[in-house]
Amino acid sequence: MWVLKIGGSWITNPNLTTLLKTLDKKKKGKMIIVAGGGCFADSVRFAFKKTKMSEKIANTLALKSTEIFCSYLKDINKKLYLTTNQRFRENSLNVWLPSLILSNEKSFKKNWNSTSDSVAAWLSTNIKAEGLVFIKSLKKFKKINKLGDLQKKNIIDKNTSTYLKSFKGEIKITGLDILKILEKNNNWDSCIKDLGDVTL
Secondary structure, three states, X not given: OEEEEEOHHHHHOOOHHHHHHHHHHHOOOEEEEEEOXXXXXXXXXXXXXXXXXXXXXXXXXXXXXHHHHHHHHXXXXXXXXXXXXXXXXXXXXXXXXXXXXXXXXXXXXXOOOOOHHHHHHHHHHHOOOOEEEEEOOOOOOOOEEEHHHHHHOOOOOOOHHHHOOOOOOEEEEEOOOHHHHHHHOOOHHHHHHOOEEEEO
């Protein structure tokens, strides 16, 4: 069981359809997509700055904004299975809608340092996933990447490390080169070997 965090910047990427189609072909067992909020989350941030909205409510709305991207993913690929709970389908690309659970989850920090990166990290630990992959929009990453360095560069959010302290699975990161990696490898196991490692 793998968790795949697709950054919100992929919303406007013309290769998003190809990414979903190729992931569907290379999927193995239960695979769960956690979507970023992208431009939809940016609108929540804008409203937060211009109003007296509390940070807790803003975080809940930001969680809901990721679900707009989830709906868009389903519109692109009808095979995707959207769910608000953690009963994921075998041999399917599942898409998790996090707001119902996380808006009331005490262990999840409700501030701007918890983005969809944190959502993916929290879920991965909670379901004891085999691995977690951050799919970003940068061109490529080094073979070995320290989580602290990625956080300092604002590539991964500040709270992610909190949710990965007890995580026992693999942590990977990739950029736009994910498409080439998926295309050249025959299966998921060989694909993940070509992704960058993230160390805690």
